[in-house]
Amino acid sequence: MALEMTWEGVFPAVTTQFNEDLSVDLSGTQKVIDALINDGVHGLVMMGTCGENNSLEPDEKVQILEAAREVAGTRAPLFVGVSEMTTPRAVAFAKQAAKSGADALMVLPAMVYVPKPNELVAHFRAISQATDLPIIIYNNPTSYRVNVELDVLAELEDCKTIVGLKESSSDTRRYTDVPNRFGDRFLMMAGLDDVAFEGLTLGAKGWISGLTSAFPQESVALVESLARGDIDTALRIYRWFMPLLHLDAAHDLVQSIKLAEQVMGRGSERVRSPRLLLEGARRKQVIDMVEAAAASCPKLS
Secondary structure (H helix, E strand, C coil): CCCCCCCCEEEEECCCCECCCCCECHHHHHHHHHHHHHCCCCCEEECCCCCCHHHCCHHHHHHHHHHHHHHHCCCCCEEEEECCCCHHHHHHHHHHHHHCCCCEEEECCCCCCCCCHHHHHHHHHHHHHCCCCCEEEEECHHHHCCCCCHHHHHHCCCCCCEEEEEECCCCCCHHHHHHHHHCCCCEEEECCHHHHHHHHHCCCCEEEECHHHCCHHHHHHHHHHHHCCCHHHHHHHHHHHHHHHHHHHCCCHHHHHHHHHHHCCCCCCCCCCCCCCCCHHHHHHHHHHHHHHHHCCCCCC
């Protein structure tokens, strides 16, 4: 039975761990999940961008989801990314995800092809009609070359399973424009790390985060500070965190976040092609940034 989604809090975009031969490391992925839950996160996002969804085979996705459910149990709800080349494949995976333990879906536009608005609406509507699980639409115009405009959302208002957006554009006006037009019809989740504070203070319910995978306790403290109205503490954490949070807006975010995890002893930097491990000056830069952050962590109450 799916867990009830509360939406508030920090939901790390969990990385998929790989063995030396780049086969999926299910036990390693479970260790990452268990550690994040123990550090207080409020839910987990499996197989999003950081989970390298599009580098996984269909059977691997099912194995990862089932392994995640096994270790998370009833301790944390699971979002699962739906990121496929075609609408029928997305529909099929959405149905399978419901059977394999997902509590909610995070649905992306179809990959590679850049859709027109009516095609985007048709894609999201087909997935919505295929499942009873709650859905958030993943809006990331920088990475996926399409913006989920307000007129698209208007066409989806009648889709009861579509409950909100993961907002990964840097346009913080969206946190006001969406509720101004639709009221409370679509909840919003902050989805770009280096404008997360802004999103949360402008009404986002929760934070789907990349760098939480390396610094979960600090991420939880930031969100909980905001929830109790302690802006000073939240700002202190956010300003400390910001150099690393900028990594989430870079095209090599997956490699950077996994390297940060490795530096912090929380996972492996291994990635599947077409991604390659960071090298040279960029690798040193990320390591230096993570080590500097670790050496200057704010005191948490």
